[in-house]
Amino acid sequence: MYAIKVHNLSKTYKNGIQALSGLNIQVKSGEIYSLLGENGAGKSTLIKILTTFLKPTSGNITMLGKDIQQNSIYIRSNIACVSQQTSIDTNLSLEENMMFQAELYKIPKAEAKKRMAKLIKDFELTSYLKYPISSYSGGIKRRLDIAMNMITNPKILFLDEPTVGMDIQSRKMMWDMVRKIRNEFGATIFLTTHYLEEADNLSDTVCIMKGGKEIIQGSPSQLKHYLRQNNIEIKLVSDLDVKAVLEFSQKCQYVDNVEIEKTMLTVTAKEVEETFNKLTIYLIDNNIPFYGIAIVEPTLENVFLRLTKKEQSL
Template sequence: MPPVISAAGLARTFQTKRGPVEAVRGIDLTVREGEILGFLGPNGAGKTTTLRMLTTLLPPTGGTATVAGCDLVTDPAGVRQACGYVAQSGGVDPQISVREELVTQGRLYRLTKDQAAARAEELARDLAFADLLDRKAGALSGGQRRRLDIAMALTHRPKVLFLDEPTTGLDPGSRADLWDLIRGLRDEHGTTVFLTTHYLDEADALSDRLVIVDKGMVVAEGTPTALKLQHGGSIDATLQDTFLAITGRGPATADAAPVAV
């Protein structure tokens, strides 16, 4: 079967007052149907820029790519119909109810009012927040809000789900719940998931395969197990700015210890 996502030489250069900035320098990658791909790299490596190109939010300045057989440049509407996207910051309106948010999303995808209401109920049941449908989105916890973000991205039953650092800022319990949800989307619905993350434990636990980027280029690729065996410490070095270094000056001042990222 052809890959669900395919990119060859995908590139993006930004024009600034100081001259061109090559954010993505020619990325080649393939993602198979039903695969969870972990897309890793340090800050500024080009992860979000790549994801935004693959979801048609940012036009590429070089290379080619297709999502579900649809070309980014010549068929952006087809790409958008085939994919769902959850941004780092989410996109819910805190002033309206969860039900209203989901129904509005359904209507934007041209569902009838009854179809949108039924889809909202279905998503809330499948993603385990049916008891929150009449609560305002602004009153949700971080983990609940993330489930709503994902539900909105799944409204039109996309083949591919793009998640940009979905668990950032969540407590350990909420992170574990979201991991289970992502696995369930793959295992129960066959959804292909493209996941960017800074957390090595998350990438290891969730991903069928990893692509690691640095300075806008792919520097390593393979299964988590294979990459750890082949590269070991070099991967840790590439991702060194994703770790927290905490320095303490004794028990009495531990709470005031500086944190470097």
């Protein structure tokens, strides 16, 4: 069952900029789905359309089994969105903010209080209750913003760049929070990010997007598998040996590409074991000192860079 299905979606803004051009994606119910793309790829535009803030120029969107244009009221009452600008009122306390959100959605007071207590506990906000919101760090404000949006028990939660500008510790806390929302509240999570590590760590499905279009969609391991070849990394002791090793590797039969960074050579080859053996024998036979030689899996970053290169067409 799909929570979101987008077919051939395009959006041209009034100034003529085409932010989305024929985008197709599918998001399964209950999964964490990451939309990965550089600035200007069209991520925020897509979120605004999916959350009914913006109208598409053309295309079809089905969410929770319904067409979103014809059922926008139903859709709005079953989703929540945390955008890059927080919706917290800093003049109100943490609890007042949460109750205000509940009132907006006409949740009975007793029920709202019950949900609020659970959210404060689940998302470890208890110790912040006694401080004014204006004293909260950016990370805590974001956590409160998400907790506030969870008071309506949304079936789909949209997060637009939830960890942008955060230090690594706050980022990891945010990842735990997102996993908790999926596991304990059963919500489908749709998030955008331009951090590869985030998409890799957190998602069941990643969609790489560029120029208003999806380039590839799959699980992080499927996407890594897409590159198929593994890489061989050689860490040499001296930069005086780099040239010789580079020339030898480039002559090896199955080698597609060699990249150099200081004394580290990354060799991409089709027959990785055979090439690995050849390179090892070469280093030993020629008495070239090296710290290590190893076969390494491609990272999601390799996939991203390869697929978003301009000349690349799929």
